[in-house]
Amino acid sequence: MPDFQCPKCGAALxxxxxxxMATCSxxxxxxxxxxxxxxxxxxxxxxxxxxxxxxxxxxWTAGPAQAKDLESAAKITKLTKEFFPxxxxxxxxxxxxxxxxxxxKGTLLPGMQDLxxxxxxxxxxxxxxxxxxxxxxxxxxAIDSYLPELAGTPIDQxxxxxxxxxxxxxYQGASYQAVIDGSSGAVYTTSSPTRSSSAYIAVMGLAFTxxxxxxxxxxxxxxxxxxxxxxxxxxxxxxxGKVVERQKPAKEVKAE
Amino acid sequence: MSEAQKILVSMTCPSxxxxxxxxxxxxxxxxxxxESVFALTTDEGANKVMYKMTVDKDKALAKVKAWFGTxxxxxxxxxTAVITEAYPMYLPFWRLIARGKACVxxxxxxxxxxxxxxxxIPREALINREYIYSEIACEAGDLGIQSIxxxxxxxxxxxxxxxxxxxxxxxxxxxxxxxxxxxxxxTAVEDGSARMDKVHFSQSFCFPxxxxxxxxxxxxxxxxxxxxxxxxxxxxxxxxxxxxxxPGDAGSQSTAAGIGGALSGGAVGLGIGLAIVTEGxxxxxxxxxxxxxxxxxxxxxxxxxxxxxxxxxxxxxxGKGLKSGRTQKKVQPIYNETYDYFK
Numbered sequence: 291m292p293d294f295q296c297p298k299c300g301a302a303l304x305x306x307x308x309x310x311m312a313t314c315s316x317x318x319x320x321x322x323x324x325x326x327x328x329x330x331x332x333x334x335x336x337x338x339x340x341x342x343x344x345x346x347x348x349x350w351t352a353g354p355a356q357a358k359d360l361e362s363a364a365k366i367t368k369l370t371k372e373f374f375p376x377x378x379x380x381x382x383x384x385x386x387x388x389x390x391x392x393x394x395k396g397t398l399l400p401g402m403q404d405l406x407x408x409x410x411x412x413x414x415x416x417x418x419x420x421x422x423x424x425x426x427x428x429x430x431x432a433i434d435s436y437l438p439e440l441a442g443t444p445i446d447q448x449x450x451x452x453x454x455x456x457x458x459x460x461y462q463g464a465s466y467q468a469v470i471d472g473s474s475g476a477v478y479t480t481s482s483p484t485r486s487s488s489a490y491i492a493v494m495g496l497a498f499t500x501x502x503x504x505x506x507x508x509x510x511x512x513x514x515x516x517x518x519x520x521x522x523x524x525x526x527x528x529x530x531g532k533v534v535e536r537q538k539p540a541k542e543v544k545a546e
Numbered sequence: 547m548s549e550a551q552k553i554l555v556s557m558t559c560p561s562x563x564x565x566x567x568x569x570x571x572x573x574x575x576x577x578x579x580x581e582s583v584f585a586l587t588t589d590e591g592a593n594k595v596m597y598k599m600t601v602d603k604d605k606a607l608a609k610v611k612a613w614f615g616t617x618x619x620x621x622x623x624x625x626t627a628v629i630t631e632a633y634p635m636y637l638p639f640w641r642l643i644a645r646g647k648a649c650v651x652x653x654x655x656x657x658x659x660x661x662x663x664x665x666x667i668p669r670e671a672l673i674n675r676e677y678i679y680s681e682i683a684c685e686a687g688d689l690g691i692q693s694i695x696x697x698x699x700x701x702x703x704x705x706x707x708x709x710x711x712x713x714x715x716x717x718x719x720x721x722x723x724x725x726x727x728x729x730x731x732x733t734a735v736e737d738g739s740a741r742m743d744k745v746h747f748s749q750s751f752c753f754p755x756x757x758x759x760x761x762x763x764x765x766x767x768x769x770x771x772x773x774x775x776x777x778x779x780x781x782x783x784x785x786x787x788x789x790x791x792x793p794g795d796a797g798s799q800s801t802a803a804g805i806g807g808a809l810s811g812g813a814v815g816l817g818i819g820l821a822i823v824t825e826g827x828x829x830x831x832x833x834x835x836x837x838x839x840x841x842x843x844x845x846x847x848x849x850x851x852x853x854x855x856x857x858x859x860x861x862x863x864x865g866k867g868l869k870s871g872r873t874q875k876k877v878q879p880i881y882n883e884t885y886d887y888f889k
Binding site for chain 2: 535
């Protein structure tokens with residue numbers, strides 16, 4: 291993006307993303323920035339490094355919805371650090387400011403169809419911006435393909451590059467994909483190996499049955515049967531312990 | 547003139563041509579040379595307020611370490627978790643202060659007398675309160691923060707006076723304003739109908755007083771536990787842990803399974819047993835009904851702790867896990883400005 295100059299004194303003008311007024315630090319002239327006809331390029335820097343991204347992925351694999359051995363068995367086959375482009379439009383439609391996003395690149399990546407721009411520190415993307423070695427994915431859809439069809443009048447429009455980690459992993463011979471938002475750490479997936487709830491239901495069902503029998507027999511036959519409720523608790527706790535127990539990942543053997 | 551220069555418009559007074567000073571969000575400008583007043587017809591923007599971060603890094607770390615020991619989190623979390631990074635940030639929030647008024651008419655049901663007869667008492671409530679609505683002005687992502695309460699001791703600072711990372715606004719001002727008005731009206735009706743069992747009529751209004759864009763400070767901390775990366779956020783003024791993810795405790799998961807299963811079974815069994823022994827009298831059936839309701843509640847509560855207790859979620863976070871702690875609501879009443887009327 292080109293640098294701005296103060297229209298009065300010609301000095302370099304600092305224009306911050308998302309502002310409409312800029313004050314020249316030399317002559318004090320206030321300048322209004324008419325963004326309605328220009329396309330601005332913004333970038334959200336990474337705030338999560340690769341190590342933390344792997345850690346977030348590992349945390350996600352250990353979550354209650356995922357297959358129990360996913361944490362120990364999932365093998366990351368590819369981890370790519372990249373900037374993903376989305377068009378963001380701010381327009382006045384029927385007198386109201388409306389903000390929406392449109393795809394700048396066709397993709398099947400998990401979460402990227404939602405077109406949400408993650409929370410982050412928005413900086414101007416120009417020659418000076420650091421991409422930290424991440425690949426900047428170029429848009430394959432031109433903004434011109436949207437502009438004629440959009441309702442209302444423009445306030446501004448921007449191409450926003452946001453940081454993602456694209457992860458490919460293998461589990462039981464099948465490959466899966468996940469995307470981690472490099473700014474806030476949100477994990478996006480489409481399909482992933484999940485955990486069945488049946489073992490959980492069975493354990494609580496057993497404890498329930500023992501408690502039920504204990505109570506019925508305790509009331510009808512002999513109070514001694516109330517002991518079964520306590521037995522139900524211990525049986526439930528013991529089996530539940532087996533259900534939630536984690537398989538510790540095999541320790542890495544150090545190469546001699 | 548280059549392409550870039552074409553979008554810059556120098557702000558000068560239309561009467562005298564002198565330079566004027568104006569800031570983001572202002573719609574009236576006074577020319578200091580000729581004293582003429584004129585209105586700006588630019589896109590409105592919003593008034594910005596930024597609050598000073600008063601919690602230092604050590605305090606944020608200490609708070610998160612104390613937080614490790616609360617709730618059903620892994621027992622060894624305090625000992626083994628390693629905080630890998632801690633950095634301050636400002637998050638943007640839309641904040642609407644408005645007077646919410648509601649008229650609610652309905653019925654309160656009461657059971658009185660020996661035979662427990664149901665009596666319907668007509669109720670009327672007029673709510674007239676000040677409310678504050680706030681919502682995050684960017685995507686929430688995986689931060690677990692959706693709203694804020696600004697404490698009295700918060701100190702407003704100039705927007706430019708900071709070097710801390712500031713998250714950008716990505717949501718619409720007008721959409722937030724409308725949503726705030728809707729939420730305040732809804733809360734006013736709910737406050738009016740709090741004691742009613744049936745609502746026959748309700749009408750609500752919202753009178754906006756102030757709408758600002760607030761930048762509020764937080765600490766975000768990332769920590770590792772068994773090679774996994776978790777996080778927690780700390781309010782930069784009150785030092786409260788606002789949100790976070792944490793590993794659960796397998797011991798409390800299995801205990802939940804045992805207690806929940808055995809107790810709910812016992813409760814239903816007691817009801818069935820008594821119902822049979824008393825040959826279907828009111829007492830037996832009563833115990834059965836109460837036992838059954840208790841069992842459903844117990845099962846639901848403890849099953850959730852057992853099934854999803856692997857990961858503890860605090861704050862407004864998505865995904866599977868056991869929700870713990872309290873989540874800041876988007877609407878808060880200001881209690882000293884209420885003129886309610888109940889009949």
